Amino acid sequence: MHPLLQRIQQTFSVGVIGLAEWRGDMAVTVSRDKLHEVAQFLRNDPGMDFDYIVHVSSVDWPDDEERFEVVWEFYSIRKRHRIRLKTRVPESDCIVDSLTDLWKGADFMEREVFDMMGIRFRNHPDLRRILMPDDYTEGYPLRKDFPLRGKGWRDTFDFLDEVPR
Amino acid sequence: MAFEDQRTTIYKINPEHPESETLPTLRTEELLLNMGPQHPSTHGVLKVILELEGERLVKSTPVMGYLHRGVEKLAEDGTYHQFIPHTDRLDYVCAMYNNFAYCRAVEKLLNLQVPERAEYLRTIVAEVQRIIGHQFWLSAQALDIGAMTVFFYCFRDREILLDWFDELCGARLTTSWYRIGGVERDLTPSLIGKLKQFLDYFPPKIDEYQVFLERNRIWLGRTKGVAVISAEDAVNFGLSGPVLRGSGVDYDLRKYEPYSAYPKCEFSVPVGKNGDTYDRYWIRVMELYESVKIIRQCLEQMQDGPIMADVPSVTLPPKERVFTNLEAMIQQFKLFSQGFDAPPGEIYCGTEAHKGELGFYIVSTGGGKPYRLKIRAPSFVHMGAFDHMARGYMISDACTIFGTYDVVMGECDR
Numbered sequence: 001m002h003p004l005l006q007r008i009q010q011t012f013s014v015g016v017i018g019l020a021e022w023r024g025d026m027a028v029t030v031s032r033d034k035l036h037e038v039a040q041f042l043r044n045d046p047g048m049d050f051d052y053i054v055h056v057s058s059v060d061w062p063d064d065e066e067r068f069e070v071v072w073e074f075y076s077i078r079k080r081h082r083i084r085l086k087t088r089v090p091e092s093d094c095i096v097d098s099l100t101d102l103w104k105g106a107d108f109m110e111r112e113v114f115d116m117m118g119i120r121f122r123n124h125p126d127l128r129r130i131l132m133p134d135d136y137t138e139g140y141p142l143r144k145d146f147p148l149r150g151k152g153w154r155d156t157f158d159f160l161d162e163v164p165r
Numbered sequence: 166m167a168f169e170d171q172r173t174t175i176y177k178i179n180p181e182h183p184e185s186e187t188l189p190t191l192r193t194e195e196l197l198l199n200m201g202p203q204h205p206s207t208h209g210v211l212k213v214i215l216e217l218e219g220e221r222l223v224k225s226t227p228v229m230g231y232l233h234r235g236v237e238k239l240a241e242d243g244t245y246h247q248f249i250p251h252t253d254r255l256d257y258v259c260a261m262y263n264n265f266a267y268c269r270a271v272e273k274l275l276n277l278q279v280p281e282r283a284e285y286l287r288t289i290v291a292e293v294q295r296i297i298g299h300q301f302w303l304s305a306q307a308l309d310i311g312a313m314t315v316f317f318y319c320f321r322d323r324e325i326l327l328d329w330f331d332e333l334c335g336a337r338l339t340t341s342w343y344r345i346g347g348v349e350r351d352l353t354p355s356l357i358g359k360l361k362q363f364l365d366y367f368p369p370k371i372d373e374y375q376v377f378l379e380r381n382r383i384w385l386g387r388t389k390g391v392a393v394i395s396a397e398d399a400v401n402f403g404l405s406g407p408v409l410r411g412s413g414v415d416y417d418l419r420k421y422e423p424y425s426a427y428p429k430c431e432f433s434v435p436v437g438k439n440g441d442t443y444d445r446y447w448i449r450v451m452e453l454y455e456s457v458k459i460i461r462q463c464l465e466q467m468q469d470g471p472i473m474a475d476v477p478s479v480t481l482p483p484k485e486r487v488f489t490n491l492e493a494m495i496q497q498f499k500l501f502s503q504g505f506d507a508p509p510g511e512i513y514c515g516t517e518a519h520k521g522e523l524g525f526y527i528v529s530t531g532g533g534k535p536y537r538l539k540i541r542a543p544s545f546v547h548m549g550a551f552d553h554m555a556r557g558y559m560i561s562d563a564c565t566i567f568g569t570y571d572v573v574m575g576e577c578d579r
Contacts, residue, residue, distance in 0.1 A: 055541040105403030108549035131230035
């Protein structure tokens with residue numbers, strides 16, 4: 001196992017659910033209540049030093065008990081390593097701690113996750129839709145149960161009958 | 166900061182003014198101004214709500230999504246090969262780099278090795294695209310600020326390279342030339358000759374662009390000390406590319422996580438120190454020289470060899486065989502319609518595009534389609550820092566700041 005992952009496991013014996021290393025990418029899955037604590041450790045610990053936020057993303061697993069997975073990816077410019085931090089959220093209580101206080105760049109990225117997947121972020125300064133219109137009420141487009149062709153206004157179209165020639 | 170000082174002086178002057186009591190009460194309120202979505206300097210369709218105090222920006226809120234086409238949703242519905250043309254439409258002025266970043270991500274997912282000649286070809290074309298991107302940026306930024314001549318000079322030279330792309334793959338902008346495991350076709354002797362000719366022609370032209378700007382008092386006044394961001398903030402916001410390097414952080418994935426033929430080339434990464442618009446301009450111009458250097462080295466080092474990895478379950482057969490051989494045609498058809506069986510897992514792969522770090526995060530559950538595909542678009546991340554960087558500057562500087570990010574809304578909204 002990579003020494004970084006070992007160190008995370010030693011420091012957080014309770015909160016860390018899973019550690020993975022695949023194709024050179026490292027991933028840490030933590031429980032939702034420990035997320036902010038682990039993120040703070042990743043940001044401030046001199047051995048970790050993850051100062052750069054790469055992206056925030058989300059994955060929908062409709063068959064799982066805890067349906068959504070929120071993914072943060074960090075990079076350390078001084079130490080030159082990369083890590084992925086993941087946590088799971090159930091659909092009934094779709095809220096997770098925001099990391100905007102640690103990485104300011106998380107602001108827009110978390111807004112996008114909220115917009116596309118409907119996951120709310122606790123303590124986010126300005127949680128609004130970002131890509132879809134503010135008054136969009138048809139749901140969250142990247143959820144797996146959202147049809148690819150969209151829904152709502154297209155169903156109201158009238159189709160013209162074929163004109164006989 | 167300069168802005169703080171000026172603002173306090175404005176407030177101080179009024180109460181101490183000898184006639185301040187006799188003056189009628191002035192109506193003061195913050196003014197809201199919509200900039201865009203049809204403003205020419207917003208590079209597409211971006212709206213920013215500016216809160217103004219006089220002519221100074223107090224707060225700016227970008228309103229995005231006018232060009233949102235749901236590319237990430239579309240990706241979940243098509244095979245890996247079918248998504249390549251969609252990547253062209255992300256950053257439509259620099260399609261090659263999007264293809265490159267996407268193909269690299271899929272190759273990382275499949276653990277696929279690309280032949281050496283293909284790596285060189287990819288590097289050459291990516292650097293040509295970087296030149297086009299920076300020329301486009303320079304012309305647009307200068308035009309936004311009011312220097313129109315540079316625009317014509319840049320576009321004159323950009324045209325040569327776009328024609329070169331046209332000869333290479335049949336399209337000037339939406340190229341789709343990269344393939345998973347290699348590239349679509351090789352450079353012909355005519356293309357290599359034209360490229361070499363361009364490399365000799367181009368460096369004096371870069372000097373020419375600079376003549377218009379280096380000693381232009383208006384350009385200097387509007388770029389020096391405008392939109393300053395400190396290195397610490399820039400890293401915290403996740404900025405990348407020239408915008409981050411302008412603040413003195415030498416983060417460049419070509420050096421930090423070398424890929425393709427970059428480790429075999431010698432080049433330097435220009436780094437600024439003031440973190441202002443001028444430094445970011447300087448970095449991009451210097452990168453033009455570096456790109457020329459990289460292309461030259463690649464052309465020298467490149468050896469003959471295959472341009473596509475030979476893994477029939479994943480990579481496409483050569484085009485000549487598709488038209489003459491039944492098995493090859495079936496292989497091509499199946500790869501495009503059903504796709505290949507990708508291993509389950511998840512990867513992130515970042516590539517240094519000319520705007521910054523363009524990354525793809527792919528989650529696969531096996532099968533021919535990605536389960537989830539997330540695009541880490543540099544323009545989107547840069548817009549997140551807009552409010553921070555614009556605060557305290559003038560309205561007219563807002564145009565400069567859009568320009569300095571090199572924002573393209575196709576990529577920002579996806």
